[in-house]
Amino acid sequence: MGFTITVQELKEKLDRGEKFVLIDVREPWEYNICKIPGAQLIPLGTLATEYKKLDPSAEIVLHCHMGMRS
Numbered sequence: 419m420g421f422t423i424t425v426q427e428l429k430e431k432l433d434r435g436e437k438f439v440l441i442d443v444r445e446p447w448e449y450n451i452c453k454i455p456g457a458q459l460i461p462l463g464t465l466a467t468e469y470k471k472l473d474p475s476a477e478i479v480l481h482c483h484m485g486m487r488s
Contacts, residue, residue: 428479432456438477441465448483457481 423431431438432454442449443462453459460468462482472478 423479428481431479436477438479439472441472441478441480443480443482454481 428440440454440457442453442457442459443465444459445461446459449457449459
């Protein structure tokens, strides 16, 4: 099941200290310029194989630069 959250909703989740896995699907060079603390880098091109390493019971939030890749 997929859904969209706004940047403000993500900030609120982070501020409340909610437990979730934050995945940054940008490229490494983008991640190195600016990143959200605690985000895990899994570039979109590798997500199809790397997602298997994630806890299937965890809430997972994907993010990118503009919202098109996530």
